[in-house]
Amino acid sequence: MDGILAVRTLMVVMIVAPCKAAPTVSSSQEDNTKAQEYLSQFFSEVGVSAPDSIWRSALDDFEETLKKMQEFFGLEVTGHLDSNTLQVMDKPRCGFTDVARYGHFDGQPKWENSVVTYRITEYTPDLTKSEVDATIAKALQIYSDVIPLDFKQIFSGTADIMIEFKAKDHGDFSPFDGLNGVLAHAFSPGEGRGGDTHFDEDEHWSLSSAGANLFLVSAHEFGHALGLAHSQVSTALLYPTYTYVNTEGYKLPDDDKQGVQAIYGVRTISDQPSAKPDPIPQPDPIPQPKPKPQPQPEPELEPEPTPDPLPNRCSRSLAFDAATLMQNNLYFFQGGYFWKKSSNWDGIMMKKIQSVWPGINHVDAAYENKRSDTAFFFEDNHYWGIRGNTILPGYPKPLRNLGFPRSVRKLDAAVHVPITSRTLFFAKYKYWSYNERRGRMDRGYPKLIYQDFPGLGYRVDAAFENRGDLYFSNGPTQIEYSYIRRRALRTLFNKSWMECEY
Numbered sequence: 274m275d276g277i278l279a280v281r282t283l284m285v286v287m288i289v290a291p292c293k294a295a296p297t298v299s300s301s302q303e304d305n306t307k308a309q310e311y312l313s314q315f316f317s318e319v320g321v322s323a324p325d326s327i328w329r330s331a332l333d334d335f336e337e338t339l340k341k342m343q344e345f346f347g348l349e350v351t352g353h354l355d356s357n358t359l360q361v362m363d364k365p366r367c368g369f370t371d372v373a374r375y376g377h378f379d380g381q382p383k384w385e386n387s388v389v390t391y392r393i394t395e396y397t398p399d400l401t402k403s404e405v406d407a408t409i410a411k412a413l414q415i416y417s418d419v420i421p422l423d424f425k426q427i428f429s430g431t432a433d434i435m436i437e438f439k440a441k442d443h444g445d446f447s448p449f450d451g452l453n454g455v456l457a458h459a460f461s462p463g464e465g466r467g468g469d470t471h472f473d474e475d476e477h478w479s480l481s482s483a484g485a486n487l488f489l490v491s492a493h494e495f496g497h498a499l500g501l502a503h504s505q506v507s508t509a510l511l512y513p514t515y516t517y518v519n520t521e522g523y524k525l526p527d528d529d530k531q532g533v534q535a536i537y538g539v540r541t542i543s544d545q546p547s548a549k550p551d552p553i554p555q556p557d558p559i560p561q562p563k564p565k566p567q568p569q570p571e572p573e574l575e576p577e578p579t580p581d582p583l584p585n586r587c588s589r590s591l592a593f594d595a596a597t598l599m600q601n602n603l604y605f606f607q608g609g610y611f612w613k614k615s616s617n618w619d620g621i622m623m624k625k626i627q628s629v630w631p632g633i634n635h636v637d638a639a640y641e642n643k644r645s646d647t648a649f650f651f652e653d654n655h656y657w658g659i660r661g662n663t664i665l666p667g668y669p670k671p672l673r674n675l676g677f678p679r680s681v682r683k684l685d686a687a688v689h690v691p692i693t694s695r696t697l698f699f700a701k702y703k704y705w706s707y708n709e710r711r712g713r714m715d716r717g718y719p720k721l722i723y724q725d726f727p728g729l730g731y732r733v734d735a736a737f738e739n740r741g742d743l744y745f746s747n748g749p750t751q752i753e754y755s756y757i758r759r760r761a762l763r764t765l766f767n768k769s770w771m772e773c774e775y
């Protein structure tokens with residue numbers, strides 16, 4: 274992702290609020306005011322344009338914010354106050370309020386290795402080098418304390434996170450603006466510029482409450498560099514206003530902690546890096562003919578050995594692309610691989626999808642219709658009928674055969690609900706209901722996931738049915754859900770299906 278101003282996705286929590294009478298038809302002037310209020314309350318960083326704020330969003334104009342809100346709620350993105358949009362805005366007044374918590378960037382970019390390197394290529398004259406080194410290390414450590422990632426400073430070559438202090442134009446498309454205004458920026462995780470963090474040299478960098486506190490600003494930026502967007506929780510580090518707090522013994526606030534753990538999982542005792550300290554680089558007084566560079570043993574960090582292309586089923590950050598029951602075995606899909614957890618044989622096996630169903634590279638969504646003993650695998654905009662290890666003739670078929678609009682390019686998840694003979698299809702923030710007996714989509718869909726499945730959040734990566742309950746996975750965790758009672762029963766890690774030691 275090569276943009277700092279990536280559109281944010283917000284997480285929404287629903288809180289039951291007393292029900293006020295729905296407003297009656299109002300004039301468009303009233304609508305506008307109401308919408309502005311709504312957006313500033315629930316949907317943007319408009320709130321930070323308060324006079325004491327140093328931060329202003331380039332995106333905070335009304336239309337842009339409205340578009341974000343429409344995308345978030347799965348509405349048609351028009352940038353205009355149409356009746357559907359107004360309807361959604363009225364909702365929170367009756368039934369629940371939206372409280373946006375932490376957010377992630379679109380596509381949830383993250384670091385895939387358990388060791389993330391950083392390098393400071395240009396220092397600020399405002400502080401000593403060692404003050405900068407120590408402050409940056411401390412700011413990164415508040416994250417590595419709570420997630421199974423370790424940061425390693427390097428002194429040459431290209432690091433994942435390249436750090437520099439620069440003024441004005443500095444080679445990306447976001448020149449700094451002199452004293453105050455923007456203090457720093459960071460790119461979300463990824464190749465190239467991804468993760469890079471730049472500090473405006475025109476600020477007065479400090480370790481106190483004067484000027485710009487390097488610890489607080491860098492801790493905020495590293496949140497972005499790890500994949501966090503802004504939060505609307507006012508006590509969050511990723512809340513887009515600068516408030517000086519004592520940095521002594523500073524701990525990552527709860528909301529940011531939840532946000533970053535939703536991406537990387539939780540650090541446990543077994544994730545502690547080996548106690549072996551890195552050797553302090555000693556300058557060679559006399560240049561000597563160097564022996565061939567010895568391969569340096571990387572610090573052993575289980576459970577994810579780095580150059581391992583195979584997904585690790587016991588990783589706390591294990592996410593699924595798709596999952597389904599098929600002939601009483603559970604199948605979980607991830608990248609080009611799947612795990613089969615069999616009901617009779619005690620064990621789990623992993624195989625390449627291609628090796629069993631040639632022609633299928635990855636599976637976005639999968640479900641089984643027990644009645645016809647057929648499973649369906651979805652990849653991009655087409656799908657296959659599967660029975661056991663065979664692909665049925667006549668496939669792949671295009672998604673639109675099932676009644677999806679052309680705008681649906683891929684599904685996120687699918688699950689069959691035997692008691693209703695319906696299959697639920699999930700794509701982005703919406704879901705569809707397909708009547709398997711009649712072989713057609715039910716009327717009135719798509720609907721919004723977060724409205725009809727309280728406790729689920731707003732999107733789903735994978736879904737399956739097992740012993741009458743539904744399981745909805747999103748990121749590393751999943752929710753066990755009672756379809757009959759329409760409520761979430763408990764939250765599990767995906768890997769809890771994987772027969773891991775811990």
Ligand code: TQI
Binds near residue numbers: 327457459493513
């Ligand atoms: N820099 C902005 C920031 O980091 C740059 C930015 C705007 C941004 N939108 C973004 C970066 C989205 C990543 C993703 O938020 S800043 C604060 C604040 C800044 C602001 O210099 O304005 C802090 C830097 F507002 F929270 F105080 C650090 Cl802590």
Ligand code: ZN
Binds near residue numbers: 445
């Ligand atoms: Zn920059």
Ligand code: ZN
Binds near residue numbers: 493497503513
């Ligand atoms: Zn920020």
